[in-house]
Amino acid sequence: MKKFKENFSERVFLLLALSALSVLALITVFIFTKGIPLIAKVGVVNFIFGMKWSPSQGSYGIFPMIVGTISVTLGAAIIGIPIAICCSIFLAEFAPATLRNIFRPAIQLLAGIPSVVYGFWGVLFIVPMIRNYLGGPGLSILAGSIILAIMILPTIISITEVTILALPRHYKDGALALGLTHWQTIRHLLLPAAKSGIVAAIILGLGRAVGETMAVIMVVGNAVALPETILDPVRTMTTNIGIEMGYASGEHQQALFATGIVLFIIIMIMNATAQYITRKK
Amino acid sequence: MIQQSKIVIKDLNLYYHEKQVVKELNLEIPQNEIFAIIGPSNSGITTTLRTLNRLCDLTFGARQEGEVLLDGKSIFNKNVNVTELRRKVGMVFDVPTPLPMSIFDNVAFGSNLNGKKSKAEVEEGVEKALRMSALWDDVKDRLNTPAARLSGGQQQRLCIARVLALEPEVILLDRPCSALDPISTAKIEDSLIQLKEQFTIIIAPHTIQQAGRIADRVAFMLMGDLIEQGITHEVFSVPKDKRTNDYLTGRFG
Numbered sequence: 001m002k003k004f005k006e007n008f009s010e011r012v013f014l015l016l017a018l019s020a021l022s023v024l025a026l027i028t029v030f031i032f033t034k035g036i037p038l039i040a041k042v043g044v045v046n047f048i049f050g051m052k053w054s055p056s057q058g059s060y061g062i063f064p065m066i067v068g069t070i071s072v073t074l075g076a077a078i079i080g081i082p083i084a085i086c087c088s089i090f091l092a093e094f095a096p097a098t099l100r101n102i103f104r105p106a107i108q109l110l111a112g113i114p115s116v117v118y119g120f121w122g123v124l125f126i127v128p129m130i131r132n133y134l135g136g137p138g139l140s141i142l143a144g145s146i147i148l149a150i151m152i153l154p155t156i157i158s159i160t161e162v163t164i165l166a167l168p169r170h171y172k173d174g175a176l177a178l179g180l181t182h183w184q185t186i187r188h189l190l191l192p193a194a195k196s197g198i199v200a201a202i203i204l205g206l207g208r209a210v211g212e213t214m215a216v217i218m219v220v221g222n223a224v225a226l227p228e229t230i231l232d233p234v235r236t237m238t239t240n241i242g243i244e245m246g247y248a249s250g251e252h253q254q255a256l257f258a259t260g261i262v263l264f265i266i267i268m269i270m271n272a273t274a275q276y277i278t279r280k281k
Numbered sequence: 282m283i284q285q286s287k288i289v290i291k292d293l294n295l296y297y298h299e300k301q302v303v304k305e306l307n308l309e310i311p312q313n314e315i316f317a318i319i320g321p322s323n324s325g326i327t328t329t330l331r332t333l334n335r336l337c338d339l340t341f342g343a344r345q346e347g348e349v350l351l352d353g354k355s356i357f358n359k360n361v362n363v364t365e366l367r368r369k370v371g372m373v374f375d376v377p378t379p380l381p382m383s384i385f386d387n388v389a390f391g392s393n394l395n396g397k398k399s400k401a402e403v404e405e406g407v408e409k410a411l412r413m414s415a416l417w418d419d420v421k422d423r424l425n426t427p428a429a430r431l432s433g434g435q436q437q438r439l440c441i442a443r444v445l446a447l448e449p450e451v452i453l454l455d456r457p458c459s460a461l462d463p464i465s466t467a468k469i470e471d472s473l474i475q476l477k478e479q480f481t482i483i484i485a486p487h488t489i490q491q492a493g494r495i496a497d498r499v500a501f502m503l504m505g506d507l508i509e510q511g512i513t514h515e516v517f518s519v520p521k522d523k524r525t526n527d528y529l530t531g532r533f534g
Contacts, residue, residue: 097341170378174440177336178391179368179447188394193381 031264035257047258053224055244055252062259064224068141068234069266071227072220073209075145076152081202083149084156091157092164093186104161111154119218122147127219136231139221145230147215152205159204163197164190196277203274207267213238237263287312287451287481288333293347295328295505297340302328304505306347315473315482317496317513319489321534325505326485327375330453333483334370335363351451371444375456375487377436379428384420387428387439388446410446414438415472434465441469451481459487470495489529493517501525 039047042060050061087107091100126146131138167190175185191198221233222243235243241256241263248256288310295303303325310316318326328337335356337343349356356366368391380387388407392398398406407424411417416438420431428439437457444452454473458466473482473495486492492499493513500510501522509516509525520526528534 168378170374170376171380173336173339173374174378174380174443175390176339177334177367177372177374178443179364179366179371180391180394181364184394188390189380 031257031260035261038254038258060255064226065235065237065240069236071141072144076148076209080149080152084153088157088160092161107154107157115215118147119215122219139233141230141234144216144220148209152209156201156205159201160198163194167193200274200278203270207270213242217242285312289350291348296344298342302505306507312481313477314497315477315495317484317486317492317499319492320502324502327455330455334367334372368447369449370451371449372453373440373457375459379436383425384428385424388442391447406446410442413445414442415468434461454484456485456487
């Protein structure tokens with residue numbers, strides 16, 4: 001009887017674990033079967049590098065949206081990464097325990113705020129600020145970058161902090177005993193030693209930025225055109241799907257799935273790179 | 282002949298939070314000698330060593346009372362430059378602590394960041410330090426390989442070389458041979474005896490026998506108290522305190 005119970009519970013766990021995995025497989029297969037025919041029809045090059053997105057006329061080029069995704073993500077990286085790295089160095093190396101105990105949960109809380117709330121705050125606060133002080137429509141690459149920069153902070157900060165804290169204690173003792181200042185120790189020893197973890201943290205954070213939809217829809221303006229400055233509106237790949245899925249059908253719907261394939265591949269590559277870097281050590 | 286004292290410890294009390302780990306310690310450490318502090322673990326020896334170059338500052342809750350004079354000047358004085366002090370009073374830890382870089386960079390690391398030196402001077406300094414720690418012949422052909430590939434004994438000699446490259450005045454060694462085989466230990470002991478010509482050495486040996494082999498003077502500490510100190514062979518042959526005798530004869534410890 002006991003043996004039966006053991007076997008039975010083992011099977012149940014296996015089954016549930018497999019169902020989680022099979023969802024991933026199903027979604028992947030679904031996206032690809034829906035999207036591939038359209039890409040095959042239009043041609044990979046025309047689809048990715050096409051400048052014109054006009055489903056009613058049958059032109060499906062997502063290049064402006066790829067540029068949109070890249071520019072918004074790049075902006076988030078430029079704003080967010082320095083803040084995140086400095087913050088994690090502060091938490092891991094400088095902050096007294098009491099301050100750390102306030103800081104750490106607060107940063108985790110950032111990850112818990114729903115993205116629509118970020119978007120709402122962006123529309124009401126960031127967008128008017130940009131419009132009033134910098135000009136343009138306000139709905140822009142810059143607005144999207146600022147919102148995304150904040151949204152990727154918790155990912156980058158927590159992984160970087162854990163990486164720094166996981167370094168052998170003797171690195172720090174050894175360096176300080178050599179008469180290095182605290183900052184020299186961080187700059188020349190701890191950061192280089194934690195490099196792979198930090199790079200992985202950044203890639204995972206940016207993966208999140210690439211995939212974010214709701215907050216971005218609300219602040220980037222969603223115009224399908226190549227931007228000229230960071231104050232111009234753009235449309236990203238995710239927002240393209242988010243905006244048009246409600247009414248798309250037939251070929252148009254397939255084109256949105258095809259956009260999903262491109263996103264899927266980009267994010268897979270980023271995550272795989274992050275995994276590879278952390279495992280290499 | 283009265284030798285000059287390099288370090289004078291006066292009424293030193295050390296605490297972690299409320300717990301006192303060293304009580305009323307008074308020691309004079311003469312220049313150019315090997316001074317061994319012996320005693321079972323938990324006697325406050327590591328804490329004492331870490332106080333002498335103020336590595337203790339890093340430990341949360343560590344606190345000192347009393348005075349430590351290096352060349353007659355207090356190391357607790359507010360004007361003391363701590364990083365400079367740590368360069369003067371170098372430290373080798375109980376486990377080898379190579380940094381994640383090449384052999385050459387491990388030795389050059391401290392001096393590179395601490396002063397403006399030409400490449401030739403740095404190379405010369407690295408070679409000199411490696412020769413002094415008796416590692417040069419082992420590694421001269423592979424200075425650019427990662428330090429982590431060296432054996433434990435070689436790593437520890439690398440750590441000694443790293444300290445020597447800073448041209449310190451005092452070297453603290455906290456059970457430097459506890460993780461090493463007898464051959465590596467003998468090599469390190471030989472180089473320490475050479476090195477005392479130029480430096481003042483304070484060592485917490487991992488065995489009493491090591492103190493007997495290399496130390497000019499010993500101090501015996503137990504549970505934070507200094508029990509006895511003196512010339513090594515005198516303390517070892519005629520201990521004044523019963524507890525010293527018991528420890529040396531292996532009745533406890």
